Amino acid sequence: MKFPLLLLVAASFSFAQWGGGGGKSLNDYKKESVSGRDIHVYAPSNLAPKSPLLISCHGMDQDPNYQQSNTHWEAVADTAGFVVVYPRGGTGMSTWDISGDKDTKWVVQIIEQMVKEYDIDQKRVYLSGFSMGGMFTYHAMSKIADKIAAFAPTSGTNVMGASKAMRPVPIIHPHGTSDDVLNYSQVEGFIKNYRDQFHCPSQAEVQNNYPNSENRATMYTWGPCDEGVYIKHLKLEGRGHSPSKADVSDIWNFVKQYSLDGASITPSIEVPTNRDSVFNGSFSDSLKLAGWTLQQHSGEGSLKLTEGKAEINVTKTGTNAYDVQMIQNGVHYEKGQSYKVTFDAYASVARTLEVNIEKDTDPWTSYLGEAKTFDLGTEKKNFEILFTMNEATDENGRVSFNAGLATGSVFIDNVVLSKVEGTLGLAKNVRVLAGERTLSVYDMNGAFICNLKGVRVNDVQSKLNSMKLEKGLYVVKNGSFSRIYSVK
Known part of the structure; x- marks a missing residue:
């Protein structure tokens, strides 16, 4: 067992120069001592009482600075509202005790200190770690699973072997296929030990082309297992042995669902009203179907999220297309303003598929003159509607996707409503591109992120997708122009 640990030492030297970039540094954290060992603590300025705690452990012969500069957990904490701790490993090589209880007892002391200082919720403490820190995360399942609600080991299959967990625990394990320190070939068998312990389903739900800002990714999900927990594995094509901020939102969105008392703690999502954009048009992994509802009249069907797309499944046709429809209201349509609606769609x-821009109450006035009908095939295509709002300003209009005339499934993604310059009339098939301009990007807390120079409004979404941003919602502004975009 000593040989793999020596490999970890060598690898830590070779990767120690790589930095995450952007965001805050460890200098923005508070350095504290717990039983004579250093920890670095970050608490958002508006932290509420009984907020969660996430502990992120570095790899062998690394330190909190390396772990923080690559993961930037504070960026998620500022939005989601929780405390982050980066602890320092023990001994001269900054290792973790992955066979005894020295470090697990120390983690319990860290939790107790955070309760005293920040009034954190002891039922919502989460443990994550990279490399040997990931090994320690697995080891902690056998020692302090009564203190940790969910676990997120990254690139950290334990060289000591799989431990016997104290209880069925939720696990998410990201790992790169090009990891030359803890080889990816070990991952499936190692995770299977815990799947077997928790009596998980043998077959995983597989989500191909899973959104990740750095690597082509696949998400594997097993569950529900014993006590309703799930195990997830994020396979990252071409990723080597390094932690990354590209994964922390996925980790948080998984662990935040769990509490030691089994209570549901996922916060409700507030959909803004009177907005001049579509909310959650990309059906992100964090927002899922938020903002969208299914209405059934004389037809019958269902609405669900399928591989990051909205799926309308019609089981009984109606008299009209709108008898089974997916809608979003709360949209502001300004009289005299021209708009473009684009979306991707295909069918089983x-x-x-009928699409309408309309009043949300009787008499359901169509602002397109009449609903538009599109021919769908089994391959995804992009569709566009251009129109000018000629009716009185509507502060609670809606967009409707009407599928009630045929059974089967329709898949919809990347729904975007944008303003365009000039008057187009009613749904004319004309392309009008806004001129290039400098746009400012902010997070949902109003913090400035960057400027987009020489970018057309119609190209903002693709530009944001190409940047290494945390997954979530961003506000893009220029003068009176203001729009919310979702980055997967």
């Missing part, structure tokens, strides 16, 4: 079999 060739069929039509």
